[in-house]
Amino acid sequence: MKVILQQDVKGQGKRGQMVEVSDGYARNFLFPKKLAVPANTDNVNKMVMQDKAKAAQIAQEKAEAQAVADRLRESVVKIHAKAGSGGRLFGAVTSKEIADALEAQFGLQVPKSKIVQEDPIKSFGTYELKCKLGHEVSGTIYVVVTEET
Numbered sequence: 087m088k089v090i091l092q093q094d095v096k097g098q099g100k101r102g103q104m105v106e107v108s109d110g111y112a113r114n115f116l117f118p119k120k121l122a123v124p125a126n127t128d129n130v131n132k133m134v135m136q137d138k139a140k141a142a143q144i145a146q147e148k149a150e151a152q153a154v155a156d157r158l159r160e161s162v163v164k165i166h167a168k169a170g171s172g173g174r175l176f177g178a179v180t181s182k183e184i185a186d187a188l189e190a191q192f193g194l195q196v197p198k199s200k201i202v203q204e205d206p207i208k209s210f211g212t213y214e215l216k217c218k219l220g221h222e223v224s225g226t227i228y229v230v231v232t233e234e235t
Contacts (some may be wrong), residue, residue, distance in 0.1 A: 087112045087203070088125035090133050095121050102133060102223070148221040155225030157194060158217060163187045166169060166234040169210065178206035196227075205229055214222055 087109045091099050095116070099105045104125050107116065115121035118225050123129050168176045181201040186192045202216040210231050217225045 089116060090125050090129050091116075092120050093121050102137070103162035104130070104133070105107060113152050114146055143212070145220065148223060151221055151223040154194060154219055155195065155217075155223055157192065158188075158196075158225040158227055161188070161192045161194070161228070163191060163229045165212075165231050169233050173210055176230070178208045179229070180206070184227065184229060187199040201227065 087104055088104055089112050089232075091101055094100050094113040095140050098107065106112060107122075112122065112124075158187040163184060165179055167179060170176055181203055184201055185196055188196055196217060196219075200218050200220075204216060207213055207229070210233060213229045213231070215227045215229060217227050219225055
């Protein structure tokens with residue numbers, strides 16, 4: 087019997103797949119637990135429509151991430167920080183501060199977890215940071231740290 091899996095089933099397949107199982111397994115285990123539905127024309131059409139909708143949503147999210155990456159390339163974030171002796175900062179510039187500055191200066195909402203810092207920023211200067219925006223799209227954030235007056 088062909089069934090469409092509604093959830094991941096160990097040993098059978100992933101959610102949304104159409105698999106061939108025995109009649110008894112389908113009737114006695116998969117259907118009562120709502121793990122699968124029969125692969126009739128209505129359910130197959132519903133599955134195809136859901137796949138199309140999901141693909142369209144992923145394409146839209148990828149386009150939005152690419153638009154954010156393009157805006158990041160044009161933007162230079164300026165952060166003012168207090169300094170100690172020798173041009174060193176009190177503390178460090180964190181990804182949260184960079185995300186807040188991006189939103190305040192350019193209106194871009196980038197979660198702090200998406201900003202990748204290899205080393206903390208502890209001195210004045212210009213820095214180039216990676217930003218993983220999802221769907222294999224990454225951008226570059228240019229940060230300028232200046233002394234607070």
